[in-house]
Amino acid sequence: MINLHELRVGDIVLAEFEGQSREGEVVDIDREERKADVKTTVQDFWYDPEHLNAIPLDEGQLLQFGFERQEMPDAKIKYLKGPFRILLSEKGNFSNFEIWYREDKRHISQPLSVHALQNHYHSMTKVDLTRPVGVTVH
Numbered sequence: 001m002i003n004l005h006e007l008r009v010g011d012i013v014l015a016e017f018e019g020q021s022r023e024g025e026v027v028d029i030d031r032e033e034r035k036a037d038v039k040t041t042v043q044d045f046w047y048d049p050e051h052l053n054a055i056p057l058d059e060g061q062l063l064q065f066g067f068e069r070q071e072m073p074d075a076k077i078k079y080l081k082g083p084f085r086i087l088l089s090e091k092g093n094f095s096n097f098e099i100w101y102r103e104d105k106r107h108i109s110q111p112l113s114v115h116a117l118q119n120h121y122h123s124m125t126k127v128d129l130t131r132p133v134g135v136t137v138h
Contacts (some may be wrong), residue, residue: 002052010128011115014053054113057094066132
């Protein structure tokens with residue numbers, strides 16, 4: 001379950017409908033009714049928070065957002081999207097890493113979800129982190 005206060009329009013989440021979960025994009029939030037309108041490849045539907053789940057951040061998700069992978073000489077992995085950087089201290093460990101944009105540097109010490117990365121990205125760059133045209137959600 002995702003708390004509605006964590007969500008922004010444009011966030012990518014897992015929406016559950018009739019026992020099936022699909023990735024979708026939040027297109028509207030009704031805070032009074034406590035529902036989020038999520039558009040998937042199947043439908044556009046209003047979901048209660050208990051039917052919304054976070055997507056764990058991993059390399060595949062970063063690549064879908066257009067990040068480029070760069071292996072560092074010290075066995076660290078860096079992901080780049082313009083001037084925004086993500087630095088993993090060990091390959092595949094998305095629970096202890098650094099993100100930075102210009103002078104804003106943050107250390108993340110817990111597993112991060114896709115929508116949480118999108119929110120960090122927006123708060124740091126003032127630009128929405130979206131998937132490029134042609135990259136669809138499952």
